[in-house]
Amino acid sequence: MKFKILYMALFVSNVASSQSWNQGGNNVGASNQSQRIGTNNNRPLRIETANTERIHINNGTGATAGFVGINNTNPQFQLDVTGSGIATGFGWSKGIMLRN
Numbered sequence: 001m002k003f004k005i006l007y008m009a010l011f012v013s014n015v016a017s018s019q020s021w022n023q024g025g026n027n028v029g030a031s032n033q034s035q036r037i038g039t040n041n042n043r044p045l046r047i048e049t050a051n052t053e054r055i056h057i058n059n060g061t062g063a064t065a066g067f068v069g070i071n072n073t074n075p076q077f078q079l080d081v082t083g084s085g086i087a088t089g090f091g092w093s094k095g096i097m098l099r100n
Helices: 002-018
Strands: 045-049 052-057 068-070 079-081
Touching: none
Parallel strands: 068 079
Antiparallel strands: 045 052, 052 068
């Protein structure tokens, strides 16, 4: 009986872990296109490196919902970058606002 319980626990654990995202990469093919990275509640998506938030995607349904901040945890524009950068090969259809 103990062996059956252990086997079931390992099986359930294996099934649950096979549906998660792995640090080494993931295969998303035609049969599993519903997989995505995100939040299922009203919280922003935060991407960190070295324990520091680098990319922030706003949550909610307000005026700034979905805005993306790079090195900025409170983006006020669709793309709000704090720090220096370079953009090449872009065709801009609207004006660019630079701020200090």
